[in-house]
Amino acid sequence: ETGVTQTPRHLVMGMTNKKSLKCEQHLGHNAMYWYKQSAKKPLELMFVYNFKEQTENNSVPSRFSPECPNSSHLFLHLHTLQPEDSALYLCASSPQDRPNSPLHFGNGTRLTVT
């Protein structure tokens, strides 16, 4: 158990669908992150929330919309995705958004866009 729980584990959606990914952390951390992991590519940072405030949006297309209602929960709302958006989406948390606060990752949501 990582302390960071992501649901669903797998998601298949059409390009016209709207869906949401959910992340919950039970570690008392104040920073939460969304990462995209594609085959044969390094982890790509998408969004950072520090104390519920978005501090980084790494040039992510607007079809991905994050929401952080509190320090324990993070959502990624998806709409009109493209097949190239198929990937493993990882949520992570850390005590704060600074060095010496290693990331704790969830097990990810495997997203397939058809």
Place this chain on the structure above:
Amino acid sequence: GESVGLHLPTLSVQEGDNSIINCAYSNSASDYFIWYKQESGKGPQFIIDIRSNMDKRQGQRVTVLLNKTVKHLSLQIAATQPGDSAVYFCALMNYGGSQGNLIFGKGTKLSVKP
């Protein structure tokens, strides 16, 4: 720009042998270095980290070595076990950066032969 490269995308070792996974980086301002392990179907898991004011740090069966002169980072696993089979990522951060500024390598897949 910043880049992080791994010397080998795959590594196969015999159970009981020592494993060495290497990482090279390009930016002299890199200040904080981390190794993550990702098992199949799971998210990355923190293994060990090191700051640039150190050249060696040891954990349980793992040692991280940092050579700032040649911008090289390595992870050594002693007495490799089947449970060590996974993809290993190095990640780095520049001085004054945050977790949102982590740069990941592509990963080395370690296979342990019984």
